[in-house]
Amino acid sequence: MKIVIISHNYPSIYRPHYGAFVYNFAQELSKYHEVKIIAPLRINDLFKKKKDTYGPENCTVYRPLYFPGFSAKIFGFDVGKILSESRHQSIERCFKKNVKEVNLIYSHFLINGISIYKLAKEKNIPMIIASGESGDAYKAIEKQRKDILHGMLSYVKNIICVSEVNYEYLRGLGYSSSKIEIIPNAVDYQRFVPMNNKECKEKLKISEGMFVVGFIGHFIERKGPNRVIKAIQSLNSEDIALICIGGNGKLIEASFVKEMAPMGNIKLPSIINSFDVFVLPTLSEGHCNVIEEVKACGVPIISSLGTTVENQIDNKTGILVDPLNIEAIANAIRELKSDIVKRQKFRKNLLELRGSNSLEKRVERINILIENSVNEESDNKKERTRKTI
Structure with a gap:
């Protein structure tokens, strides 16, 4: 299958430590599918000193540039909100330009789901969201993006959260418990090993x-x-x-x-x-x-x-x-x-306890959700085609 991961929280040569858990997940998922990643890059990161590589990369990574937002008003215009749109637009433009075939979009964090939701719905691409935000982040997202957030309620196939706390916040936003899966973050036991x-x-x-x-x-x-x-x-x-x-x-x-x-x-x-x-x-x-x-x-x-x-x-x-x-x-x-x-x-x-919470097992569980979502959409597409005949 062809999977596209959307995540602004992904390592780069400018910030190799950033979003390491998303990187680990993507590399493991690439063992199952062809994975492309859209990881928008803040334009000011280009002026940072380049660091060593963050690790081997088995996915195709696109890094569209965007202007980071900030809280400010100039002549009555909410500049922060205008600039925050820059990231959403960079993701959408990158997707349209570089993604020709895709079976599923996997959005890491709600904010990235918001960026790609309308395009996914327009093209009938099934969508899964991973959510691990803090409580304050949920409140900010609901306040700023309530219309789109609630529009995703029925469209998103599954939401994967990392704890009971995330689960409760998502339920509070109106998401059905039948769509929410609690799958805690895991660890790469091949990398993190005991040493002298x-x-x-x-x-x-x-x-x-x-x-x-x-x-x-x-x-x-x-x-x-x-x-x-x-x-x-x-x-x-x-x-x-x-x-x-x-x-x-x-x-x-x-x-x-x-x-x-x-x-x-x-x-x-x-x-x-x-x-x-x-x-x-x-x-x-x-x-x-x-x-x-x-x-x-x-x-x-x-x-x-x-x-x-x-x-x-x-x-x-x-x-x-x-x-x-x-x-x-x-x-x-x-x-x-x-x-x-x-x-x-x-x-x-x-x-x-080593091995009890492996990255491999976590991705295996998530992959089952991915395959079920794609198969469900395939069946729905066949049904829609049958009705038009």
Whole structure:
């Protein structure tokens, strides 16, 4: 079959870390079908420094340029809204120019479904949407695109969401439960493998005796890197190092912090394996991809009570704390630093889970939905033809 994936969240040589989970999905799906990807690229990304490749590419990728939107009004005109249309139009133009045959459109996130919905309906192309947005994103989309969003209710064949939270938001938007499938994010176990902790530390020029805390994510309040820094500061320990991989924010300055720029998945496993513990005091997630990747490497995790992380981590694989409680985060770090037996137990339990949430199995489940949707549309087309005869 010929599948077209629409996703503005896809890695490039300018941002190799961006949308790694979409990249992983697309590469695995290409084992089943011929896959084309329309991944609109912000025009200002062209001025960024080119990075190393994000990994081997088995799909045909088109990158139509668009002007990124922003919130502003000039002479009464909503410039932000006008510019946001640039992305939708770039997707539609690219599709018309480069896609001659297609059996199904797979939109990664609702906003991309909105971009291609009218064209898909016009051409009777079946459509599946993957949804993993945050609550605020759902509210913003409904506010800005309510007409199209509700128009997709009956047309879309399936919506794949990653958690119960996403499911409830989609139901709140009016989508039928019969169309929604909960299929959590998965991990590539061939890439994210356990490695020798000492050797991984040496590659980063960190001494074996240092206890390494890891953080991966945006440097924003919701993710909580500065709460991790404050927690470590309170421990007043000279043998703790913190590696923070991310950007889009500012970290508290501290001598024990090693800041690293975002990177593609191809480089990430060796960094993760240098961690003695991974700490993510997030305030909310859909289904956290990086936690699945850290788990696959066998690294113990400290994360958040009262969030969907509770579906990923339990008391056999890590410690869950109040993500706003600095003292609780510090106590959890102190506990795992001092109790090597507990760390080893967590590692053993995590390694026993390897393979239980594989990317291959996830794509296999999604592919069944894809094939059912295409076959259903084929039957409908035959019926429409029969009625016209």
